[in-house]
Amino acid sequence: MTYTLAASVNESMASLSDTLVIAMIVTYAAALFLFAVEAAYGKNTKLKAGKLMPVGAGDDADSGIEVSVRTTEGEARASQSVLGKLAIGVTALGFTMGVAQIVARGLAAGRWPWGNMFEFVVALCLVAVGALLYASVRYQARFLGGFVLVPVLILLGIGVKWLYVDPGPLIPALHSYWVPIHVTATIVAGGAFMVSGVAAVTYLVSHRSEARRAAGEETAGIAGRLPSPELLDRISHRLILFAFPLWTFGIVAGSVWADEAWGRFWGWDPKEVWSFISWVVYAAYLHARATGGWRGPKSAWINVLGFATVMFNFFAVNYLFSGLHSYA
């Protein structure tokens, strides 16, 4: 027997969600502009000592405590201006729109709002921006703002232009409570990998500027005003520490689901192969940091490579290969 049904969709929620995507893109673009101005024209300011910022010798001298710190690292500085605070506010506004958009889309389709490529990309960007906001508040890492928003805007553009589909029901393979578990884990890890990858690229630029300064050359523009490479490296590493176990969990949850849906927990389907590859590359990144001669730019490149494999998995595997995981 075969039945057909009409896709039941809440039209007003659907159009609200579509409007919010566009509003969010415009808001992020405005924030990007503000971040860029801060990075290029802000005042080079010392960051407070904190989780990722070194304590300097003599800090807290007024409380009668005399501190001596024997690390080679200087204090952490970044280009800052009041525009950056505004930029964070605008980004937070865009983030709120993103949350509302995803909720509206979920209500429109009457299901978890991550079931197709468009929804994955939007959710990934939401997580990346969330990670940026978190890092800004917790680690004073506002200087990453512009660098994170560039790929976010590119991805959202691709999502709206090429991946968009109307909200609707899911294919049977996705009818499972594993969607919120497995897909959420991989999307959250993916967003953190993205911000980490961006921090790694920023690290590489800053590292080069530093080398050029050491060689007596002038470094101008945003590239010359970045925070120290050590700080960028630490932020990038910190995000991997968060994302790698989550990715591992995502893979394990995915294989439990695959066991339920397809009758095997691991079948080397292209999507599985690539998530395995990403996992191994990030494991290599963590190893490289503990291997003599591999810290620094080499491990940053491994990190960037890791994010490239995540993106490849996201796009290429859905469109180039046929497999059980093709939801394109």
Added chain:
Amino acid sequence: MSTTATEKTGTTGEAKGAAGLGPAGWLRWAWRILTSMRTALILLFLLAVGAIPGSILPQNVVSVDEVNIYFQEHPELAPWLDRFHLFDVFSSPWYAAIYLLLFVSLAGCVLPRAVTHLRALRSRPVPTPRNLDRLPYSARFSTGADPETVLAEARRLLRRHRVERYGDSLSTETGYLREAGNVLFHFALLGLLLTLAAGSFFGYRGNMLITEGDGFANTLPSYDAIYPGHWTDMDSIAPFTLRVDDFEAEFIEDGDLRGQAASYIAQVSYTEEPGGEERTHQLEVNHPLDVAGTQVYLLGHGYAPEFVVRNGAGDVVFDQSVPFLYRETATYTSDGVVKVPDTGGEQLGFVGVFLPTAAETPDGELTSSFPGAQNPRVTLEGYQGDLGLIDSQSVYQLRTSGMEELGSSPVMEIGDTWELPDGAGSITFSGYKEYVSLQVNRDGARLPALIAAVTAIGGLMLTLFVRPRRVWVRAVRGEDGRTRVELAGLGKTEAAGDNTEFHELTTALAGRLRNESDDSSQDTSDRRNDR
């Protein structure tokens, strides 16, 4: 990081000396190289790179059909690729070499660390260094509290640490779980590999098609395809039986998503053993059936058109449904073959196409526009002669070499009959059923593998988030009667976070002592305020 140190001697120091060492020395040298972090890194890269062809080229584990298609499309290249096991990457000797070396390296690397760690667990924190200000972080302040109070306060503050008193100082250490987590994580990975191997040796997996109304008994011959492990005893597999009572597929009818499947549901009845109590189960894509430790999964479905064939004399010689295989899920245009060996005369064969929702393309070609059966049609090509059934052959292919063509049928609706030329008889398209494709799977590794994976995640969290660090506190009464307090810290991981934390400890300790002396003697604090 002791590994980095070992590694340095392993790759450079020993390399020079190796030449004069004889076989044992060479072995030890090779072992050092193999178990170095750099080798682990390289092997990890190889593991990743080696997996890439497994996603680009079709793989036998994923779909034998796609590998066969690749062989047809690339007749020159495919045999070459096959020589390098590129259609079986994940079971190939070269890929096995990579991961086996990796795991040997892992064991060789992590075992000694586990031993060192066990020893460290039993030993006491190291004696306090004389010059605390040589440490990465150190701080000094003075207080009115006496040294014993300072050290007692420090003990309270560092209650999570293991503490040892050395004279006028405390030596403390914390974060032992990081190393334990690291060992646990790596060994859990090793365990995962072993359970997976065991599962593939003792389990089995099989596929079959069952048409609505038909049944299945779990025995070797019932399968269309079966993949037992090397050591699986196929004579003693769970003897369950199963019948597909009904199948329903739902498809979305309109909008962007037209043709997308919305749900597949099969109602099945089963018994654990022949003659046992019959139970029912609703089989869905994410809702497998578990019978006696064996899982039955719904993988897909298709159409089985029904045909009635009459011979020249008008006798019914064939009346049954025939499963057709779909070409694509978007339309379910399906292909199949009807073989009629017993006609009383020459054998008949038909190659058919089933269109669940027949529609014409703008240039007049007939296709299916929807996967659901809204307007089912069949077209057939007839053949007469010898089916060649003496040789084994696929039920989905017709061997036409010994046969003579009878031409093509008109487009047939349900109930239509095609009168074959030359009085060869007739064939009626009498209706259709649906079939489901099922997979039966028994893999004993499922649970142990899950346990290993969860253990690995637990170990990983410990190794990533626990930060081992040492803190020393020394309190000495100075000439002026006030106590000089020194606090120093050494982190074994990232520097900045640890220093911040040591600094927080210092401020907390200073704060507590201030409060305490406030309570006990008003004048001490007054004196400090005057300072």
